[in-house]
Amino acid sequence: MPRSLEPMGVAADGRLGESKSTSASANREWSTGTRFEPVDVERRFEPPRGKIHPDRTLGWIRRMLPIVAAHKWVFVPTLVLALIANLLQVLLPAVIRSGIDQALTDRTASLNRFVVMVLVIGVLRSLLTLVYRYGLYKTAFQIDSDLRNRLYEHLSELSFDFYDRMQSGQVISRANSDIRSVQMFLTFAPLISMTVVMFSVAFTFMLTIHVPLTLVAILPLPGVYWLGVRLRNELFPLSWIVQGRLADVATTVDENINGVRVVRSFAAERQQINQLAKAATSLRWASVRTVDTRARHNPLIENLPRLGTLLVLVYGGWLVIDEQVTEGTLFAFTAYVTLLQAPFRTLGMVLMLGQRAKASAERIFEILDTEPSVADRPDAADLADIDGAIEFDDVVFAYGNGSDRADVLDRFSLRIEPGESVALVGRTGCGKSTVVRLLARFYDVDQGAIRVDGHDVRDVTAASLRAHIGMVTDEPFLFSTSLADNIAYARPGAERGAVVAAAVEAQADEFIAQLPDGYDTVVGERGYTLSGGQRQRVAIARTLLTDPRILVLDDATSAIDVHVEERIHAALTERAAQWTMIVIAHRLSTIALADRVVLMEDGRVAATGTHRELMANEPRYAEVLAHLDDGGAA
Amino acid sequence: MSFGGPAGSPFGGPSASATSAAAGLPFAGMPSELAERAERILAQEPEHPDPDVAFSQSEYDRRPFTLRRFLGPHRLGLAGAAALVIVETVALQAGPLLTQIGLDRAILPRDATVLWWVGLAYLASIVVNLAASAARVSYTGRLGEKLMYELRVRVFSHFQRQSLDFYTEEKTGRLMTRMTSDIDALAALFQDGLVNLAVQGLTLVIITGVMFALSPTLAVVTLVVVLPGMLALTFWFKGASERGYGAVRDRIAAVLADLSESLAGMRVITATNRRRHNVIQHANIVGEHTVANVRASTVGAIYGPANEAIGVLGQAALLLVGGRMVLDGSLTVGELFAFLLYLTAFFAPIQQLVQLYNSYQQGQAAVVKLRQLLQTEPTVVEARDAFVLPPLEGRIEFEGVTFGYDREQSVLRDVNLVVEPGETLAVVGPTGAGKSTVAKLVTRFYDPDQGRILLDGHDVRDVTLHSLRHQLGVVPQEAFLFHGSIADNVAFGRPDATAEDIVDACRQVGLGDLIDRLGSGVDTPVHERGSSLSSGERQLLALARAFLAQPRVLILDEATSNLDLRSETVIERALDVVLEGRTAIVIAHRLATAMRADRIAVIDDGRVVELGTHAELVAAGGRYADMYATWSAHS
Incomplete structure (x- = not known):
């Protein structure tokens, strides 16, 4: 990493081209410093690869796709492994079925052969699962990291007018929960579509054995999906309400901590307790409602697959008595009922994740699509040494762009x-x-x-x-770094001597030298806050440097x-x-x-x-x- | 905000209308179809009666807070819940056993009648489990919410008893967690933890019991093959994932801290051409987070499949040993079948129990922290035989008062001072001389180490405390505004004030223009601790608040020090109205403010060094005269 700290340094003309092309953030590369934008930190991780699609008319998945596609060399093999692992899972009950029928009931085959098959298939499946999950997480977090970096790069490009209207809490929540929800959907949706493949395979296999038994066995499973959707439909708004009310309680507590002098001054303790009790009562109502909603749905969702097992036992048992199917089939079907409920559970989940991810993606695009209002012209040249006229x-x-601006x-x-x-x-x-x-x-x-x-x-x-x-x-x-770093903010990596000299000129050296940690004192740490005048002196030093x-x-x-x-x-x-x-x-x-x-x-x-x-x-x-x-x- | 200009400049912050649009919506950010459903749910919410919580400064439950004492009053209810848990678990684990009976007694002997009975019993087990489980979830959930409600009120009430020294800056974050994550941890322990512990523990016992009853040999085989590996794996997982996610938490905190600081300092970053540097710096922090995330999830990626592999091992062992037993006739096919089913059911409880141990530990830690908090005695305590302070004339007297925030260093030393009823006394002096401490002692935010303060x-x-502070009005340096409307804030000290009183108070202190300008007048909400109002307006609101409370004694603690000139002029005018006929102590940062007082006390190094009217002190040629000279020279 070249240090380009000396503004009048060597590479002045050589780098001119780089700083010229800053017209749109999309064209700007962030890997190195330039003459006027020094960098004194080594890039330790790969820069983000993908970029969102600039065409705003496209759907959100299409716009996000390049970010995912950048990692296709890990992601696609991962999906293939996931598919194989899922198919092996379908295979396992079928093998045990043959084992029960051939080795135990008919006693025509050796038991050991089946035991070995079970072991091999099972262990292979576990290995594949391990590898594909690792690949999946790796992709997921790479996407997460790319989105975070793209967002930060873009934010650093935006102009003051954006920061005048921005509420940092909102931007941070976009950088946090919205990125997470997009990332989760993008990586888990393809995976869950694999379980749908698994479902089709297992279902077909079951049909080849006995059609009516298959239909009876999966009869209760759509109920799992339907109940799951109903539960989420109710729980989701509820959890928003609960979150909001938790926040109300937290706000009251926060205000009473930060505004304690006012509360005490007006002897408003009891009034505040009642206000908190009010917030806590509302919270309690919504929480109890959540509890009741769960109580109405969850036990039913848990018991529907058991109903499937019961149907397999009774109807399948009757079929065994009638000699239409074997005992091994009975086992396999019981296993499949448990296996097949998974897609029904996750499908509703994915649909919901998709809705959320769409909303999140749109909120992220909202920032990424904001054009900096002050941007370099494509033909902008560097302003070399000036006289200062x-x-x-x-x-x-x-300011602003509303109609009421004066x-x-x-x-x-x-x-x-x-x-x-x-x-x-x-x-x-x-x-x-x-x-x-x-x-x-x-x-x-x-x-x-x-x-x-x-x-x-x-x-x-x-x-x-x-x-x-x-x-x-x-x-x-x-910034919450050391005083030295704050003074050297515009000249990262500046020599300590230069920092001290600037501080001396700004009359900051005296008070800094008296601090136990001197120039290494971290602003804001351990309750160490600077007075307004001290901050101004540090800022003057920062500029003089x-x-x-x-x-x-x-x-x-x-x-x-x-x-x-x-x-x-x-x-x-x-x-x-x-x-x-x-x-x-x-x-x-x-x-x-x-x-x-x-x-x-x-x-x-x-x-x-x-x-x-x-x-x-x-x-x-x-x-x-x-x-x-x-x-x-x- | 760095280049944003003075607070209150019309260009500094977001426009008022934009903020209210963002903050005013009840479900800002919620997808519209969810918002509709939320509306529908809220339409069913009954009107909650206004709470009326008893509060006493000195009388409260001082017994140590323990889990046992916390749950004690609900012993009976918990016993009922435990009974439901037993029914629920037994009904659930009856399944494989019924399958075994069905196989051995009906299907293999080809007896359809028995099969119907088994089917009926199975159906019954489903219905019983369904009912018991629904009742249990609902019951323990409700009980939990009741307990949490009581705990919230109790902890918060104890906050309210605490003196000001309790609220030092470094502590506020931790105090917040007492009321949020600690209570949440306790709620989690109660609602998921304890009951689940019972369910899972019972499940293990039942499964093991049934397996041994069916076939001791096979039961031993299952346990030997499965248990050690599973336990080892689960304990490894618990430790490794805790470490892993601990690292993830630290890293994401670092990412968000860097982002948030960058957002706050973006103007400086732009002005100093630091963008490229910071982009790479941020990428490094994000990279660390990604590494931590991948590392932590790898633990999970290993745990699940490894568990499955152990399950497969168990299955293979069962088939091998059990299969041979079936072949030699010592085991029925149904029993083998049941074993295979129980094997699957065996995993979940063990995994969950290890996880629950976690939630139990967190809950216990929360209990300890809450216990410490609830045992903290306030330093300013109301006397047992405290009487109600009669309506004040307004004479304030400091009698040999010595005070320090810590034992070693006194901030005030032997201060004697009298403020007569109706008089305004200004207190001036260098920063750190103890000016503000004078104000804090009168309101009894702290008690003097020696001497007394008489009203x-x-x-x-x-x-x-109530009767004392009720008659004192304090306007602090930083006007703190509560979430709510202007009216809520002005009426803070007098919740029963009418709308006219509130508007009148606002006009008296010179906020008439503001409330006329705002669309909803005094009902306009103040956002984000008052960011949509200028610091001058906030200060005036604080003054209106004090004015509406009609205190006999008013204390202004550097109330005008952070204002630009125009606001200060308005406030000076408002002060004349507010101070009229009241005793007042004005802690002054600016001489211009001090000069208007009846008398001036100069405090230096914890002592009153000069006391008199402006003219007297100037004539005396002492400290005050020096300050005045410097001030005049610069203006």
Whole structure:
């Protein structure tokens, strides 16, 4: 695995082609890193092979088929072995039947021969079963793994607008139960169709022996199917209801744990107990109903095959007395009744699994069919080294795509020179943060254009654009890895020395060094949580490590102590020549970082100038400043 | 959310309508034909009467929780269930024996009359098994649900007795499992475990007994050939599959944790160009999961066929030995037949018993954990002779209060403080100085180690917790919203409040715009712990909640610290309304909030270092004056 950590490294041009072809996720291969998307982890498992069929008009099985087909070299032989094993199972009672008749009743053949046959067939069947089950599980979990990987790859491709509306709980349930239900159906349905083959063979064999006895013997078996369907029809909705009510109980408990202070404050203990009792009563009703449904069906389902055995015994026995069939036949039929109930039991199950898998597959497709709204053009080129000139040209933008969307940016125009520092100032909701999100192309503008060094951001690869932009927000997200890994997040595998240097600049080194595990402290582990200010400092270090040409601080020091902030500012000012900087400021102290202040109002530039100029000439500026955070009182 | 902008920005989260569509449906995600059936089932559900559970802070069953004590009151019922189990099992295992009789007495001697009788007896055994089994499932199921209901209420009630220190952050997950998986494990033990144990054990006894009665030689042959291998195999399987599935559980947890963290951090992943790295990293985690899965299922893939192979061995042995006995006339064909049938019936109970041992262990572990939980005594206990606190004037007094969350380190040291009725006292100081602790002691979330806290001259430890907290209103830093509507949340402290009261409270604190804007007004549900509301709105809801409860004393614990400016202005205005005529302690993060109070107490290092009005403290030139100077310089 090549380490391509140095952004300006050797293979720059050689890999250009790879990052060019990112227009559709279907074309993107994830096996290696690129110049702008470094990889510092070795792929230890085979990448997923199959892909869902892109044609949305096809049925779900057809769309999933390529994923299964990718594993046909294991799957098809597995099915063949399963078929043979099932046929051997049909053979066994037939052999015992001959044994009873020929060796015991007629005493015309040697018993040993049959015993050996039983042993050989039985053991062979067990071996085959072992092998085909292994093959089946292997295929099943490969499909599972492929689906998981495809889903993750696709999710990583999706744009911010998807994550704005996404509920992570739903996505996770798709990645969990939906994938499982699809995988189960895809692998077990073919297997169960094998038992149908077995059924036909056994049934035909029985018919050749005695037609009426065969019909009488399997007479109760359709009842097993019918009752099974009825039971599931009732149990399924019930289990949804029970699950929902279990969740209600859990919600009440969860709320009482997390909201314990409120409950205690209002002395609402008894009220909450009654609420729980209410939820538990509903749960109890549904559970009892489930119990009763089982009680009505299960004993019947269990006893129907016994009814078959009884019919074979009485009618078959009568036939033996009448000398139409032999004792051995009686044994074989008894064995077949038990054997043949299996398809009746599983058939209904498979139909139901199929229904569920269809719904699950559609939910998975829903994600996989979501196109990233921000995607590279097919002819997008990498943005090589830049000077850092930024131009917003009549930008119009609104979030979402509903009818009620309101423009956040309304003909926003601004030019920022290379190396310049600009502060964006304005009331909450005036569009400051949106400006920088558009710059990094987290969203695409509705009208107008944004240019970096004269290149429209939509004409270059997003990865190369973002590689030049370092952005810190006010509530930075940290991952549950070590602090070192968090700081090196954009440069996986960076040297510890570089990590520490970035932390020192961001004034994070001091508090990190005091932790017992230092840079190896895992965020969130053992109750170790960082304060808001500490998180911001780690996020600043994370960004400084990437050595960006364009630095964006979106209220990035809001939770940091004023004195510490001063030191960070000093460090930033020292390197100010290296980057173009955009600061979104909620504090006077932050505005001081900038050469120029841009006052925003209602998605437009209202005024621009130095802090002094605006203070002197722009009453709206003074008004906005008066409302800024008073900062660091405590 | 990282780049999502401040909470409450109109662009941050999902649109309100989309969320309600997803969350509002009763059967979201259920296939439509199932939803119809579910509706039909629910239509049959009777109206459950409103529960009225007795609750006492100090009086409850303190005897250790054991399985015996838990099931004890239902001894008779369980005996009945056991009787049903016996009937059920005997009727079931009569089958092969009847087959044997049919063969030996009717079919081989060619006697059709006996055959009819055997058939009738067989039919009877089916009917009896059917009835007994249905009755047993229904009965034990109902009893189990009753027990689970009682246990849920009991455990939850004990949660409610516990003091705040019980709910430390690391514990919440484990507390949750007490009420969920532990009770489920107990339910499983009771409903499937105990009864099944009886059924399977009895089955083994009956089969072995019948086999020995039919032919001791053949019985010994069967047991010798089948039993050791089967037992060894089953114990191997149990151990190996437990280890295997333990690994699978860990791995799937890792997969989902990585996915969930990636989803939460996808904006950072995008911004830092980490996608390729993370895709491979995720593939590695998924790969580990797949390996664990294949490994665990291989255990199952071996177990089933190996068992069948042992069964075939048994069959072969029976045919060989039994066949010879038939040939020399020491065994009838019917008996051989019965042996072959019993051999098949022999496997299931042994396999199940080993599995049941598992569920028994889990159930026992759950019992132990529940016992520990139910024996946990709250640290803040109501005095036996606690009296109801009379309606408050609102005088609060700290008298030499020293307190620490753990023994070694005191957070407050010898604090003396008086808040007069109707006065607003702001408490300021650096983070960790003990400001919030002041609030927690007044509400008796904790008891002081030394000294006392008096309300209108009554020690808070002498009055009932209910009467104390009922007269105090607390607005915490993080406004916690319960699942339900805005109205439910506002009326939390006063469930009997009318709709007008609720709307009025909302308007008083400045939520009028919000409820006018929302389609269903105060009946609009708050989702996912209030994610569809901005943090300012949530804070205002918490304030409305306190306001509606009409407490005599109000405690604001950094209630305005997480707000943007516009919300803060609204809240400051609301506070003026709420504080009117009430005693209040305001734990303040921002000086702007503190300045509005009648008096200010500066706390540092667990002590009150300064106390006075804003003007006095500024004039005194101490700690507060410094803070004020820094603050003014930056604004």
